Amino acid sequence: MREQEPSRTAFAAATHRAVHQVMEQGKIFSDPLALTIAGMKAEDVQHEDESQPSRRGIRLFIAARSSYAEAALQRTVEQRGIRQIVILGAGLDTFAYRSRLPGNARIFEVDHPATQAWKRRRLKQSGIESPDSLIYAPVDFESNTLLDGLNAVGFDSTQRTFFIWLGVVPYLTEKAIDLTLGAIASLAGGAEVVFDYSDPPSSFPLELLALHEARAARVAAAGEPFLSYFDPPALHEKLRKLGFSEIDDVIAHHLLSRYLGQPTTVTRSTAESGEPRSGGGHVLFAATKFA
């Protein structure tokens, strides 16, 4: 990321969620604040989508990863009584501003300082109120430790905690990712995390590779190049070694088929050729042992 500038990819992800509310009527992920936080009106969306029809695949994936994460969080709130939630690299995520969690729940939003300050200005400008249960923690994953940032604002490491970390891992160095996952796994109260990641481009089918390269060039030009990819078995092994015992790793097009009930345009050719190859995005849930 550029040190003094808010994340441009955070704005792009928010725009995709806003467009999804209009183009697919929020079918995968319904977010009543998505248009407001992105500073958009439904009328703008038609134009936005017509000018960039090739963005449909990434839009649906961004909607699906949020839907998966919030469903996993809801389950764990109900079944395991989790009351401490951390949104890592929150960008313009709106969960904290629309969630209906039990009154004693606390949400921490962690983000790069420049992005977090920009978000807080946007919230004010758009009239979205921050609930009392929300606590902000500015952290640069590349130069600060997550737990230092959280502990400074009253995080309780003895409470089991749910982390949502969407659209961030690909932009970090492997060292920062390892440190952050290690910090999550080390929490005395136990932890659960949902994050997304990508297979190495060398494993992509050709049609996906072209889309990926175009996207990689766009984010690099915005000062936020992709820095990390993971081979799924190696990543699972890393997670187990850190202490995560439950792992659910879903390939993007399986996730989309789950929500849409059909293979999507972007991945149809792999789906048609039999069991789809892994290639592209994954959304992963991992949890340490629940006592």
Ligand SMILES: C[S@@+](CC[C@H](N)C(=O)[O-])C[C@H]1O[C@@H](n2cnc3c(N)ncnc32)[C@H](O)[C@@H]1O
């Ligand atoms: C693509 S955006 C995703 C935002 C949000 N999670 C979403 O899904 O809309 C990437 C986010 O990662 C954050 N980020 C990137 N590098 C970071 C770093 N070194 N430390 C902290 N946050 C970082 C950016 O500030 C931004 O909020």
